[in-house]
Amino acid sequence: MTAPESAPKSAPKSALGPPIGLLAELTHRCPLQCPYCSNPQELVRRGEELDTAAWIEVFRQARALGVLQLHLSGGEPGARSDLPALVGAARQLGLYSNLITAGVLLDEAALAALAARGLDHVQLSLQAAGAQTADSIGGFREGHARKLAFAAWVRAQGLPLTINVVLHRRNLDDLPALIDLALRLDAHRLELAHSQYYGWALRNRAALLPSRAQVERATALVERARRDLKDRLPIDYVTPDYYARRPKRCMDGWARRVIVVTPRGRALPCHAAETIPDLDFPNVRDSSLESIWRESEAFNRYRGTDWMREPCRSCEFRERDLGGCRCQAFALTGEAARADPVCDLSPDHAALQALAAEAAAADGPPYRYRRFA
Amino acid sequence: MALGEESRPRLQPFVRLQFDARRESWVLQAPERVLLLDESGKTILERCSGSVTVAEIVEGLAAEYDAPREVIAEDVMAVLGLLAERDLLLLDEESQP
Numbered sequence: 001m002t003a004p005e006s007a008p009k010s011a012p013k014s015a016l017g018p019p020i021g022l023l024a025e026l027t028h029r030c031p032l033q034c035p036y037c038s039n040p041q042e043l044v045r046r047g048e049e050l051d052t053a054a055w056i057e058v059f060r061q062a063r064a065l066g067v068l069q070l071h072l073s074g075g076e077p078g079a080r081s082d083l084p085a086l087v088g089a090a091r092q093l094g095l096y097s098n099l100i101t102a103g104v105l106l107d108e109a110a111l112a113a114l115a116a117r118g119l120d121h122v123q124l125s126l127q128a129a130g131a132q133t134a135d136s137i138g139g140f141r142e143g144h145a146r147k148l149a150f151a152a153w154v155r156a157q158g159l160p161l162t163i164n165v166v167l168h169r170r171n172l173d174d175l176p177a178l179i180d181l182a183l184r185l186d187a188h189r190l191e192l193a194h195s196q197y198y199g200w201a202l203r204n205r206a207a208l209l210p211s212r213a214q215v216e217r218a219t220a221l222v223e224r225a226r227r228d229l230k231d232r233l234p235i236d237y238v239t240p241d242y243y244a245r246r247p248k249r250c251m252d253g254w255a256r257r258v259i260v261v262t263p264r265g266r267a268l269p270c271h272a273a274e275t276i277p278d279l280d281f282p283n284v285r286d287s288s289l290e291s292i293w294r295e296s297e298a299f300n301r302y303r304g305t306d307w308m309r310e311p312c313r314s315c316e317f318r319e320r321d322l323g324g325c326r327c328q329a330f331a332l333t334g335e336a337a338r339a340d341p342v343c344d345l346s347p348d349h350a351a352l353q354a355l356a357a358e359a360a361a362a363d364g365p366p367y368r369y370r371r372f373a
Numbered sequence: 374m375a376l377g378e379e380s381r382p383r384l385q386p387f388v389r390l391q392f393d394a395r396r397e398s399w400v401l402q403a404p405e406r407v408l409l410l411d412e413s414g415k416t417i418l419e420r421c422s423g424s425v426t427v428a429e430i431v432e433g434l435a436a437e438y439d440a441p442r443e444v445i446a447e448d449v450m451a452v453l454g455l456l457a458e459r460d461l462l463l464l465d466e467e468s469q470p
Contacts, residue, residue, distance in 0.1 A: 018395060020407050066395040068407055096389055096402040121387050121404050160387030162404050188387055189404060189460070234460030236405070 018066020019293060021258040022095075023073055023271060024055065026086070028263050030076040032102050033139030033369035034127065036166050036201035036208055039075060040274050043372045044263040052082040054285070056089040058261055061289040063093045067259070070095040075263070075372075078105035084113045091118030098123055100164075103150035104143050111150070115157040122154045123162040123191070128170070129177035137170060139369045151185040162189040167240075168208040169364065172218045179225050183233055190233055192222060194240035198272040198327050200370045207367055211360040212243050242356040246317065247324025247340035254302035254326060259293065267292045269299055272327040276336045302326050302336070309337060311345050376427070376450070376457045380464040383423030388461050390418060403461055410452075417452050423465055427453065 028043040050058070059070060070090045077083055078101055090097040098121045099114065106114075126147060127134035134144035154161045163182040165171065171178070175192070182190040194215075195201045195208050210218075219239065226235045241248065251258055255269035265284045268274060274281065279298045282291075293299060301307060305318050312323045323329075324340025332341045332355075333348050341348035376382070384390070389402045390410075399410040401418070410418070420430045431449050435442045456462045 064395075066393075068393065068400060068402055069405075094391065094393075098404055120389065120402075123404065158386075160385070160404070188385065231464065 016294060017256075019062070019257055019259050020067060021069045021071060022059070022062040022067045023071045023258060023260040024058065024086075025073050025075065025260065025262050025271065026055065026077045026080045026083075027075040028372060029079040030074055030102065030372060031079075031104055031140055032076070032127075032143060033371050034137060034166070034200075035139075035204040035367035035369055036168060036195040037370040038196070038199060038201075038271055039370070039372075040272075041199055041203075049080075049263045050261075050265050050284070052085055054265065055082075055086055058265075058284050058289065059086075059090055059093055059095060061284075062259065063095055065290050065293060068096055070097045071100055072097060073100040076102050076105055078102075078110070083110075084117050087114050087119050088117035091120075096120050101125070101150075102138075102143070103147045104140065106150065108153045111153050111157060111159075115159055119159060121160050121162065123164050124151055124154065125164045125166070126178065126181070127165070129174045129181050133170065133174070137367075139367075139371075148185070151187070155186045160188045161185065162191055163187045164191040164193065166193055166195050167210075167218070168195045169210045169214070169360075170208075172210050172214050175218055175221050175225075179229070179233070179235070183229075187233065189236065191236045191238075193236075193238035196241065196272070196328075198275050198331055200368075202331055203368050206359045206362040207364045209242065209356060209359040210240070212356075214360075215240050215243050241325070241328065241342045242352060244342050245344045247321050247328075247342040249321045250325035250328070250340075253304075253322045255293070255299040256303065256322075259289065267296075267299075269302075270327065273298075275327050276330050307337060309339075311347075312339050315345060376453055376462075376464055378426065378428040378431070378446075380427050380453075381423050381425060382421045382427065382453055382457075382462045382464050384418065384421060384456075385461055385463060390415065401456075401461065403459075406459055406461065408456075408459070408461075413448060414452050417449055418456075421453075421462070423463065 027049055028039050077099060087097055097119050099119055100123045103124045124147060127137040131144040135141055151161060165178055197205050201208060222235060222237045251270045260268040260271045261284055266281045267284055268281055281298050282296045308323055312318050324342055326336045329338045329340050330336040332352060339346035341352040387403055391400060393400045399415040401408040401410055431442060431446045435445045453462060
C-alpha cells in the first residue's frame with residue numbers, strides 16, 4: 001500500500017537512506033526586509049552566486065542521489081533571471097518543483113514562463129492580512145498589493161498555491177482575516193508557522209515573540225479552523241518552540257531528509273546550520289553531493305542518536321524527536337550538542353521560559369530590518 | 374467530509390504520481406509530502422478520477438483481481454484514508470440519491 005518515506009533512525013553509512021528534498025537558496029537578494037528573515041546575517045553577494053550550469057548540475061546530482069522535491073528559494077528566487085531555465089531543468093530531471101516566493105518581482109508573463117517550463121507548485125508568503133501592517137513588516141511599499149495580484153496570476157495559470165505566513169506578535173491576532181484571505185485567494189494550502197528564533201529573528205526577538213496567552217488563543221483558533229475547513233483549505237501549523245514542552249523533530253532529523261545549498265554553493269543539513277560556528281560545511285563546487293551526503297563530517301556530526309549526551313542519550317523520546325533542534329540549542333546555550341532547551345527535560349528549560357516571559361513582556365523595540373537587494 | 378463508500382475521491386491537483394527508479398517504488402508527491410506506494414496502492418489511486426465512487430472502485434478491483442469484496446474494500450479504505458488524512462484527496466460526494 002503506502003508507507004511514509006522513512007530512513008533508518010540511526011544511520012550507519014551503509015544504511016543511510018536517500019535525501020528527499022533539496023532546498024536551493026538561489027540568491028540572498030530580496031526586495032523585502034522582514035525582521036524574521038531566515039537567511040544568515042552574513043549574506044552572499046550576487047557575484048558569488050552559483051551560475052545556471054552549476055545549479056543544474058546540483059539538481060542532477062540531487063536527483064541521482066534520490067531527491068524528489070526541489071524547493072526554489074532565497075532570498076527571492078525571482079531575482080534570478082535564469083529561473084525559467086532552472087525550473088525547466090528540474091522538470092526534465094523529474095523533480096517536483098516548488099517556488100518559494102515573496103511574489104513581488106515576478107510579473108504575469110514571468111510566472112507564465114515558469115508554468116510553461118513545468119513548475120509544480122507556488123508557495124507565496126504574506127506578512128499580514130491588511131496592506132498597512134503587511135508592508136510595515138516586510139519593509140516594502142505596495143508589497144502586499146503586488147502579492148495579491150501575484151496570487152491571482154498563480155491561480156489563473158492553474159498552478160496550485162500555498163500561502164505561507166510567518167507568525168509573530170504583530171500578526172498573530174490577524175489569524176481569522178489571514179484564513180479568510182487565503183480562502184479568497186483560492187489557495188490549496190495554508191502554512192502558518194511561528195517565527196523561529198535564529199539569525200535575524202533572534203536579533204528581533206523582543207519585538208517578535210508573542211505572549212503565551214496570545215499563542216494559546218491563536219492555537220485554539222487554528223485548531224478550530226482546521227476542523228471547519230478540512231476539505232476546503234488544509235492548514236499546516238508550526239507551533240512556537242518557546243512555549244512547548246517537547247522539542248520538534250527539527251528537519252525530521254539532522255541530515256536525514258533534506259540538503260540545503262546556499263547561493264555560494266555550501267551544502268547544509270538545515271538552512272540555519274551556518275549559525276553553528278565550528279562546523280565546516282562542504283561546497284558543491286569542490287565535492288559531489290553524494291560524498292557530502294554520505295561522508296562529510298558536518299552532515300554526520302548530529303545524525304541519528306550517537307552524538308547525544310544526557311539527558312537525551314538515555315531518554316525514551318530520543319528516537320521520536322531526535323534531540324530537537326541543534327541550531328536552537330546553540331543559540332540558547334552556546335553548545336549545539338546540548339539538549340534543545342525547548343524540552344522540559346533539559347536543564348536549560350527554566351531559563352528559556354524566563355527569557356520568553358521577559359521578551360514577550362517587553363514593549364517591542366523597533367524592528368531591525370534585514371536590507372539586502 | 375468523511376471518507377465513505379459513496380465518496381468520489383480524486384487526488385488534489387498538486388499531487389504527482391511517478392515511478393522513482395532510485396527507490397524502485399511509486400511515489401506520490403505534493404507540497405512537503407512524499408509517500409511511497411506499492412503496485413496495489415498505485416492501482417487504487419489510478420482509479421480515483423472524481424467521477425466514480427469508492428464502492429465502484431472496490432467492485433471493479435474485486436472483479437478484476439477475483440478477490441473477496443471485503444478484502445479489497447479494506448485495502449482501498451486503508452490507502453484512501455491515509456491520503457485523506459494528509460489532505461491529498463478531494464472527496465466530492467454526490468448530493469443526488
